[in-house]
Amino acid sequence: MLLCIDTGNTNTVFSIWDGEKFLAHWRISTDHRRTADEYFVWLSTLIAVRRFDLDINACIISATAPRVVFNLRVLCNRYFDIRPLVVGKPECLLPVEPRVDPGTKVGPDRLANAVAAFDRHGGHSVVVDFGTATNFDVVDADGAYVGGVIAPGVNLSLEALHMAAAALPHVDVTMPERVIGTNTVACIQSGIYWGYIGLIEGITRRIKQERDHPVKVIGTGGLAPLFDQGFDLFDAIEDDLTVHGLRLIHDYNKEMGNG
Numbered sequence: 309m310l311l312c313i314d315t316g317n318t319n320t321v322f323s324i325w326d327g328e329k330f331l332a333h334w335r336i337s338t339d340h341r342r343t344a345d346e347y348f349v350w351l352s353t354l355i356a357v358r359r360f361d362l363d364i365n366a367c368i369i370s371a372t373a374p375r376v377v378f379n380l381r382v383l384c385n386r387y388f389d390i391r392p393l394v395v396g397k398p399e400c401l402l403p404v405e406p407r408v409d410p411g412t413k414v415g416p417d418r419l420a421n422a423v424a425a426f427d428r429h430g431g432h433s434v435v436v437d438f439g440t441a442t443n444f445d446v447v448d449a450d451g452a453y454v455g456g457v458i459a460p461g462v463n464l465s466l467e468a469l470h471m472a473a474a475a476l477p478h479v480d481v482t483m484p485e486r487v488i489g490t491n492t493v494a495c496i497q498s499g500i501y502w503g504y505i506g507l508i509e510g511i512t513r514r515i516k517q518e519r520d521h522p523v524k525v526i527g528t529g530g531l532a533p534l535f536d537q538g539f540d541l542f543d544a545i546e547d548d549l550t551v552h553g554l555r556l557i558h559d560y561n562k563e564m565g566n567g
């Protein structure tokens with residue numbers, strides 16, 4: 309079984325691939341202080357609940373927070389006796405290299421998104437990923453990541469508003485019926501919701517103008533469905549895009565005799 313670990317700045321997803329399908333996706337908050345032993349206790353508890361044998365013989369990691377990699381490597385070595393592939397490190401091959409400015413370290417989650425989008429939708433696409441950041445990852449005809457956009461994430465914007473303005477409470481993200489709010493909470497919800505609708509519409513329109521080929525827009529991340537209600541923002545929503553990409557990158561390395 310392959311263990312795919314997608315560490316974002318807020319949450320980390322552990323997914324188990326049995327060679328044909330994902331058996332489970334488990335989520336834990338990202339904390340670089342978490343030790344290998346802590347991860348293992350957590351993992352083995354979840355595996356016991358699901359009653360399948362833990363037979364992990366390969367691991368691939370995407371870490372947008374590089375500090376977590378040390379303890380994840382220890383987890384792999386100590387408990388599974390394997391060396392993980394770490395996306396973005398020179399020893400981890402990619403089906404196509406990204407085409408960006410020299411010296412740019414593209415986020416490994418964006419590299420995985422590009423590989424997954426190319427697999428499911430072919431070239432000429434853009435992934436809109438709603439995580440800690442709201443990032444747009446542009447995929448070329450051959451599947452290469454060729455750049456994109458990084459905007460503050462929805463929950464980050466809400467948090468910033470609440471922290472910086474004494475009179476503004478923390479609110480949940482929902483779709484308000486009307487743009488004009490008649491109370492404080494409704495005003496904030498409107499600013500966030502309609503603000504992000506405008507951001508997604510505006511940025512995808514401009515990305516399409518900059519490309520010389522029609523572009524498919526793929527939404528992913530927990531909040532993608534919320535922004536899809538009644539709007540034509542996305543051609544597809546994929547909830548497991550990043551781990552799907554990790555699985556493909558692992559398989560590619562195996563095919564190439566690497567790891």
Ligand SMILES: Nc1ncnc2c1ncn2[C@@H]1O[C@H](COP(=O)(O)OP(=O)(O)OP(=O)(O)O)[C@@H](O)[C@H]1O
Nearest residue numbers: 316317318319320438439440441480481529530531
């Ligand atoms: N209506 C909602 N309001 C607030 N949060 C939501 C809502 N729906 C989903 N979420 C949250 O969105 C998050 C989506 O997870 P996702 O993996 O896409 O990004 P993340 O974990 O926040 O960021 P990162 O991947 O950068 O760590 C989950 O933590 C989930 O609890």
Ligand SMILES: CC(C)(CO)[C@@H](O)C(=O)NCCC(=O)O
Nearest residue numbers: 372413414415417418441443458
């Ligand atoms: C943009 C985020 C934060 C999205 O998770 C991550 O991919 C990242 O830290 N990227 C590094 C910079 C870049 O991708 O250009």
Ligand SMILES: [K+]
Nearest residue numbers: 316417439550
């Ligand atoms: K993510």
